[in-house]
Structure formats: structure tokens, C-alpha cells
Amino acid sequence: MGSTRRWVLGSLGGAVGLAAAGTAVGLLRQERAISRVAGADVPFGSLRSDPLTVIADDGVPLHVEVDEAEPSQPLEGRRRRGPGRWSRASEAPPTVVFVHGYCLNLDCWHFQRAAYRGLVRAVYYDQRSHGRSGRSDREHATIDQLGRDLRQVLDETVPDGPVVLVGHSMGGMSVISFAQQFPDLIGTKVIGVGLIATTAGGLDPSRILMPLLPSRLTGRLTHRAVAALSRGHALVDAARRVGRVVATVATNGFAFGGDVPPSYVTFVDDMLAETPFEVVADFFPSFRGFDAFDSLEVLDHVPVSIICGTADRLTSVGHSRKLHARVPASRLLELEGAGHMVPLERHDQVNAELDQLITAATTRASAR
Known part of the structure; x- marks a missing residue:
């Protein structure tokens, strides 16, 4: 599996350009014998921790x-003011917050x-x-x-x-x-971003419909057609279940760029x-209206890693290249032949880039 890397280094210079094996997190993963196939022997959906509920500002409960x-990890060791309290954001090891995509979890x-x-x-x-x-009402189903x-x-x-934010797709x-919406938190609270x-906009939402509908319902769907289908969402859901074999084939073609184990396809499907x-339809209009490219300059205050597959049929590689152009100090990792579900399909390379991001963010924050 080949890959194309485009690195633009900021104030950290060559230190940020070290191979992932040379980063603090990468070294620790090696020391603990966590290999490039970490998780391969663990059933999908079985990794759990005690749940908590966060209530959104409109009352929707978030799992x-x-x-x-x-204890004793290399990114910790600074003095705390009390349980869970650190004297300054730059003195604390970062928390990495992972934000999943549309119709996933x-x-x-x-x-x-x-x-x-x-x-x-x-x-x-x-x-x-x-x-x-919890379920959102349609009014609040927006980016x-x-x-x-x-x-x-x-x-x-x-x-x-401090926090490192990592988001896939939506x-x-x-x-x-x-x-x-909260630019003052970038560079203060948020010290790194993975995209x-x-x-940040210009997405053709019709691209995302294929793996979500039985093939006979895709065709020339428009926003009006999606809205009409949402009123009969129970019938659409039933058709999706009946047409599961077709849907699985569509998922494979649209989610992955190359051959992957069948369990990956089943997991995504x-x-x-x-x-x-109904949830698909609720969020659908928000994609076309989302346009935040002119707001990306704020991300140049922190290390940013942009990762994409060159065979992504949902958010094509051009979107990532445009993000990189708007955030000049970012790093762009293009994974040749990979599709939209690149965190699964090329998890070893994605994790290596996240090693770099976490280390760069922590190093820059500590240097302030």
C-alpha cells in the first residue's frame, strides 16, 4: 500500500517531521507491543468504558x-492542583477527542x-x-x-x-x-486538530446516498425526493433490510478503496x-449549506494533520487538498488507493500520523 505525503512544517521544524516510531506516543505503542494490527483480535464494537451522559444545549442526551x-505514561507527570485539575493547559497531557462521521457511531x-x-x-x-x-429534532440536525x-x-x-480534536467525515x-464558532479556544484549549x-464545504450530498439506500431508490434523488422519502422512512428502512446484500456491495464500493476483510464491510454496513x-434525511440538507473554508485560518495556530484516501468517493481527495491549501502549516497525508473509511482501511498509517499530531501538539504547547 503506497502513500503520498505532503508535509508543511511549522515552528517545530524537523522535530515534527520525525517518523512516527520516533514520537513519544509511537515509541510507547512499540514498547507495549501494540502492533500495527492493534485491535485485530478484538471483536468490532466490544471496546467499552463506563458510559456517561452529556446533555446538549437543546436537551439531547449524548452518549x-x-x-x-x-499511570506512568510519558505525556503525564506535571503537577496537578487536585483530582483531574492541572495548573495550566500547557502543563497537562492532552485528551484526544474522537468525533465520528455520518450514519456511524x-x-x-x-x-x-x-x-x-x-x-x-x-x-x-x-x-x-x-x-x-438521543434523537434530535430536525431543526437542530445541523453541522x-x-x-x-x-x-x-x-x-x-x-x-x-489541553485537547487534540480528531474528526472523520461529518x-x-x-x-x-x-x-x-469558538475560535478563542483554538491554541488555548485545543492544541491540535486531525481532519x-x-x-469544510462544497460537498455534493448525493454522493453519500448510495450506501444508505437500496439501489432501486437511489437514481436521481434530489433534496425534495429525500424529504419525501423521509415521510415514509419506515418503508425505506424495511427496503434497506430486505436489500441487505445489495447494500453490502454498495458499502464496500463506497466506503473502501481496495480489498479489505469482509468483517470490515459488515461492520460498516x-x-x-x-x-x-429519518436521521439520514434530517441531516441531509445541512451538508449542502455548510461552507466554512473562509474560517479555517484559525487552525494555523495549532498543529493540524489532514488525512485522506485518494480513492475516496464521498469526500474526494480534492476536499483535503483544499483544506491543506487554506491551512498552510498543516500536514497532508494522502493514502494511495484508500477510500472514505480510511481509519479502518489504513488504520496503521492513520495511527502513525495521529502519533505525530499528538506529539507535535504536546511539544508546541509545552514550549509556550
Whole structure:
């Protein structure tokens, strides 16, 4: 599996350009014998921690899970003011917050969760109307609201200390929306950002329909057709179940760029199938209206890693290249032949880049 890397180094210079094996997190993963296939022997959906509920500003309950770091990790060791309290954000080890994509849930971070469990403090949550979180009304099924939800999750789960945000697909849009609405937190609270297979606008929403509908219902669907289908969402859901074999084939073609184990395809297809079509329709209009490219300059205050597959059929590689152009100090990792579900398909390379991001963010924050 080849890859194309485009690195733009900021004030950290060559230190940021070290191979992942040379970073603090990467070294620790090697020392603990966490290999490039961490999580391969763990059933999908089985990685869990005690759940907690964060209430969004409109009252929707969000399902959240926090994996705490084990003692004696290299990113800890600064003095605390009390349980969970640090004297300054730059003195605390970062919490990494993972934000999943459209019609998925927190389980989609399986290989990242397996690789980082116990090494860094990590927060995973189901976005509104997804997974085990509560249902949103249609009025609040927007990218702007998802940015506010992320702010609420941070307030509740990381009241002190720095944060690295990592978002995939719609989760990346949530991160960008957060940065757009709360720019004062970028460089203070948020010390690093990872954007995976995502965009800040200009997305053609019709691209995302194929793996979510039986083939006979895709055709020339428009926003009006999606709205009409949403009124009969129960019938659409029934058709999706009946046409599961066709849907699985579509999931494979649209989610992955190359051959992957069948369990990967089934795993993604299960998450898609568990998302009611009414939820698909609720969020659908928000994608076309989302445009935050002009707000990306704020991200140049922190290390940013942009990761994409060159065979992504949902958020094409051009979106990531445009993000990189708008955030000049960012790093762009293009994974040749990989598709939209790159955190699964190329999890080893994605994790290596996240090693770099966490280390760069921590180093820069400590140098302030």
C-alpha cells in the first residue's frame, strides 16, 4: 500500500517531521507491543468504558465514553492542583477527542481506540441521533449544532487541560464548525486538530446516498425526493433490510478503496443499517449549506494533520487538498488507493500520523 505525503512544517521544524516510531506516543505503542494490527483480535464494537451522559444545549442526551490513561505514561507527570485539575493547559497531557462521521457511531474508531487505550486519555461519543445518543429534532440536525455539541462534550469531559480534536467525515465538519464558532479556544484549549476524509464545504450530498439506500431508490434523488422519502422512512428502512446484500456491495464500493476483510464491510454496513433513514434525511440538507473554508485560518495556530484516501468517493481527495491549501502549516497525508473509511482501511498509517499530531501538539504547547 503506497502513500503520498505532503508535509508543511511549522515552528517545530524537523522535530515534527520525525517518523512516527520516533514520537513519544509511537515509541510507547512499540514498547507495549501494540502492533500495527492493534485491535485485530478484538471483536468490532466490544471496546467499552463506563458510559456517561452529556446533555446538549437543546436537551439531547449524548452518549460518551472516556478511556483514561494508565499511570506512568510519558505525556503525564506535571503537577496537578487536585483530582483531574492541572495548573495550566500547557502543563497537562492532552485528551484526544474522537468525533465520528455520518450514519456511524463511536465504534468506528475501533483501531484507534485499541492502539491508544491506556496510553492517552481519550474521549469518544455518539453524535446526536446516532448510536446510543438521543434523537434530535430536525431543526437542530445541523453541522452548526454538532459544533456546539462538541463544545458541550469538552466542557463536561475535559474541564481542564489541553485537547487534540480528531474528526472523520461529518465529525471533521463538526470540528471545523466548533473552530468557526469558538475560535478563542483554538491554541488555548485545543492544541491540535486531525481532519480525516472530510471537508469544510462544497460537498455534493448525493454522493453519500448510495450506501444508505437500496439501489432501486437511489437514481436521481434530489433534496425534495429525500424529504419525501423521509415521510415514509419506515418503508425505506424495511427496503434497506430486505436489500441487505445489495447494500453490502454498495458499502464496500463506497466506503473502501481496495480489498479489505469482509468483517470490515459488515461492520460498516451494520452501523449504516442501524441509522434510521429519518436521521439520514434530517441531516441531509445541512451538508449542502455548510461552507466554512473562509474560517479555517484559525487552525494555523495549532498543529493540524489532514488525512485522506485518494480513492475516496464521498469526500474526494480534492476536499483535503483544499483544506491543506487554506491551512498552510498543516500536514497532508494522502493514502494511495484508500477510500472514505480510511481509519479502518489504513488504520496503521492513520495511527502513525495521529502519533505525530499528538506529539507535535504536546511539544508546541509545552514550549509556550
